[in-house]
Amino acid sequence: MSHDLPVLGAALSLDMLARHRDWVLGAQRDLELQSFCWPNTPEQDFPEMIARAKTLLDGHTGRRGLHGPFQSFSIDCADPEIAAVIQRRMIRTLEICEELGADQMVIHSPYGIWNGADDAVKPSAAIMRIERVRFVLSPVIKRAEAAGITLVLENCEDQDAGARVALARALKSPNVKVSLDTGHAYFMHRIGKAPPVDAFVYAAGAMLEHVHLQDMDGQADRHWHPGEGEIHWHAVFKALRSVPKMPRLILEVNDELAVTKGAEWLAAQGLAL
Template identity: 50%
Template sequence: MSSLPVVGAAMTLDDVELHRDWLFEKSRDLELQSFVDAEVLNGDWAPLAERARRLLDGHTGRLGIHGPFWGFTIASEDPDIRAVVSRRLLQGLDVCAAVGATQMVVHSPYTSWSYNNLDNNDGAREDLVERVHLTLSDAVRRAEDIGCTMVFENIEDKDPHIRVALADSFNSPAVAVSIDTGHAHYAHGYTGAPPVDYYVKAAGNRLQHVHLQDADGYADRHWSLGEGSIHWHAVFAALAKLESNPRLIIEIKDKSKIRASAQYLASIGVAE
């Protein structure tokens, strides 16, 4: 019996149709990405949810969704915008309840600008955390009620510890941490952040989700694993020390290379 972690993938329902056998063969974790757009969430998404339940009947891997993120931050200074963001996240959690998802990815509010400026103005760090709490308070309660965890994914985060502290500030099982390897590699290569494995170490057992994508340290490439310059052995060595069993989700642009990405990880002896 292999002790290597089993990777899953992020995909739309159309992609699930194509990769269903691969998902089922090893009970791979799945992140559905068919519910991120406002047009979908504001419309009648019940048929999509029914399609998801039908396609995943018998699937025993863990299920999550990528939450909405286009066009907003969870730390807006504008209370009207915060209200819209709160509603959008609650819509995402309604989807989770409908399809049986136990995790929803939410984008971190931290930017490369904030890294340099949060200490430039007294109280700016605390103010940002307070705005996130104002935005997410209803969503956190809803997530707790349905047994779902929202995970904060690094986007521009240069400091790998800062969103871990943000997650901790909620003191809730419904809030945890995600890492996107390509985003971390971009921050490392372009803004001088630590390497990707340091992000894993910073998150520790608060880490419950990882987007696996390869990149060049310049842009958010979402290349197939092995096509970029991320040091995968270091990343998986850091992951192996955790007890939190994070979902390892291949998230690449070319979905036809999902299986090749998994095969690459198997070929270097770090996952299957």
């Protein structure tokens, strides 16, 4: 049955890609580059970074994505001056996607415990949140559509497994879908009364096009290798097999030297390659 198993990809910095390039290219694994999303990276460094990325990607035929900017803001921003900064940074990252042949960009969900609880008792708050996101993302979505790039909304502090799915649908673009971070989902299951990780998969269904695979213990955003924490991986992969199309499965771990450890564990479980 191994030929039916999904092939794992990985979220890597350029330095990590250089270290694990043979593993990535050996199976033409999907990639998510994470060197272009940090606010402390000077924009004048981008041309050199892009040139290095192109060299490292030579011979890679797998699918590619980038993690979009996310720190210090939320996409439901109400301040038009700050929204302009968010839009500029996201559109710049989309331009880098084009330069590197990437067709997917990860952005973060605006939902958390506080606003989720608020939305539950103030229906108008939930509507206004969607409209603020629409205001912020409209030029970004337009640019993504023109470039053939899909934006995927990743859960962070989401307590409601379906909220960002409904948000993605409300934006009414074929280029807006959903991402799942397994560790984030489990954290909110442990501390925020969210459903278990597999329920996030079922809630997303056909909208799910990207998954960050990381394990944790419910105490912090650990980004451990699958198999090192408490997530029920067989249940997660059973749910993944139920969606119409297997999403990109991207290992996202805090281990620059041993990125493949979780992949080897999942392979030993008969869940992925």
